Amino acid sequence: MNEIRDIDVIKTWTLQSTLNFTRYFFKEKYKRKFVVGKHHVKIAEALDRVFRGESTRLIINIAPRYGKTELAVKNFIAMGLAINPKAKFIHLSYSDDLARDNSRGVQEIIRESSYRRLFPGTMPTSINTRKWFTTEGGGLYAVSSAGQVTGFGAGLVDKEDEEELAAEVEELSSIDNGDFGGAIVIDDPIKPDDARSALVRDKVNQKFETTIRNRVNSRKTPIIIIMQRLDEDDLCGYLQRLEPDEWEVLSLPVIETDENGKETPLWEFKHTLKELQDLKEKNSWVFETQYMQNPKPLTGLMYERGFKTYETIPVTRKHTVKAYIDTADTGADFLCCIIYLETEIGNFILDVYYTQEPMETTEPETARRLSKHEVERATIESNNGGRGFARNVEAQCRLLGNRKTSVTWFHQSENKDVRIFNHSAEVQNLTYFPKGWEHLYPKFYKDITQYMKVGKNAHDDAPDALTGTVEKRNEQPQRLSSIFR
Structure with a gap:
């Protein structure tokens, strides 16, 4: 009886917020605490709004290695399946390998014995990381956001990828039962090394246009994009110019300025202010774009101070x-x-x-x-x-x-x-x-x-x-x- 009561308490607590869920299952999986920064709190609050149906178009801009994928991809999807085992997710990243690795991370969470005790009925029916289902009919489809950019037969592969992705988007957007039914989660849609290529940027942006935006037939279908800013014409910049009032944007530069004008680090556990200043000194352009979420190349601009x-x-x-x-x-x-x-x-x-x-x-x-x-x-x-x-x-x-x-x-x-x-x-x-x-x-x-x-x-x-x-x-x-x- 006490065990049942404990399970109910833990279940209620973990589903109160994305941050509670992440902290609990991170410790269950890795046997150590998830070190929470203030940016994790802000990200989790934004994701909670998605679960409640208050936000359906969310952009999160944050530096690499700040826990965004663990929180906003792996645990967000695992929690969504806990809330509704019938929920379906689409996950995109700049490469198939990375998308599948994140998909595997979701599976590892829901295969944890503690997760199975709390949320029975959400077990994956296969170990396939590209496309898999739960025993209740929910599941995840994970694929590259850019397709095969190079290689023999790339055109054919791209066409097949886009057709399959389009079908998955249409199926997800047809779910409208009043409950949380899943989401499209895009994590790092473009590789930093490719961001200076207009060809690759346009390919990612157009794939979003042709296979996602034009096929999401329900405003209730959430789309979440998590990435570091890389260029003014990256996917975030493209969407904010095209639909400035449609997207909730959570931008988290690694150096903040308090009300007294003093600079403070976003997450001192990861980087002290001195370490951040050293990073800026080494490569100011990379620091401004990827760490400060300012995609304008400040060094060398004619009008450096803005207007x-x-x-x-x-x-x-x-x-x-x-x-x-x-x-x-x-x-x-x-x-x-x-x-x-x-x-x-x-x-x-x-x-x-x-x-x-x-x-x-x-x-x-x-x-x-x-x-x-x-x-x-x-x-x-x-x-x-x-x-x-x-x-x-x-x-x-x-x-x-x-x-x-x-x-x-x-x-x-x-x-x-x-x-x-x-x-x-x-x-x-x-x-x-x-x-x-x-x-x-x-x-x-x-x-x-x-x-x-x-x-x-x-x-x-x-x-x-x-x-x-x-x-x-x-x-x-x-x-x-x-x-x-």
Whole structure:
């Protein structure tokens, strides 16, 4: 009788939280305590919200070797099967070997004698680590997130993998009985060594699109992604740009700053502050991305400090609505039109038009935006068709009834790279973007925040035009009417 009562108490305690469950079965399996850090508490709380149905799209960004897989993959899945032996899970990782190893880890937990006593009916029916079921019909399907990137017959293998994964996703998302029915758990979908490859990143992102997102037909089907940040275009970055309001993001940098501005380590048991500072010294880029969850390569960026943002434009003594427009030099370049309020405090960006569309599209659209924002002074670079563009934009403004905007053009003779570099500090000091500008102007944001001081940049149109907004401060332009007399 006492034994039954003890089992009930332990069962209730372990199912109270993911952290309780992990601590208990970690000690049962390894015969030592699971050392709990504050990040484990935060991760467990987020996973508990998934179990309760309060969160269905969860991203957890944490450094490697901080216990994320043990807690958020192996024990989370084992606990899900304890809650509902009929639950089904899909687990993805960057390689089949790693996915299967994690699958084996789940099996080892539920084969523990203590687990079997507490949760009978959840025994695996096979030792297959790719796809297995419990005696109650639940189970796990584990596979690579990227498929076979190289090798003979890769295309065929990829097609078979995607078809099987798609079928598993559809089956999981069809479960809707009001209880927790399982989840898609993605752990390290891309290998750190492959993260710099756009080909591999795109392959992972597109596999998510084609075989997961488009086939999850129930918002109740949870998707959890656990990974260290590796690149701005990794799966986490891709999803947050695409669906900024859909995902709950738990980002856990290894160095935190308290309310007094003092730096503290996230988990001193793993790394002291001195050890973390040494890691940063050895490789600042790896440290910023993988440890601080900041995928922007800070070293070598033109705009290292980031930009100030605003929600409400303050009252100022001076304010002039201006626009700086850089027309595209080649077919691959962008037209960049920045509309801003110039004040004695700085330039408050009101709108950005950044596009590769042809001039028959950009001329009327530029005129429409100038008119909408009641721009007083529009300055256009004339290096490549800018003079004709300026004439046409002014004509379009007048057709729209806009007689307020003064349009002027000029020839930019200074070296573009030198201008951008020399004015970079002023640009950062004097420019205010609207809060959330990374979502309002995603391509422009990327080309500004990833622009490097040294090396080949894909596009310089965005920083070139932004530099122009600072160069033209307090300058009185000529009107086109006076130029062409």
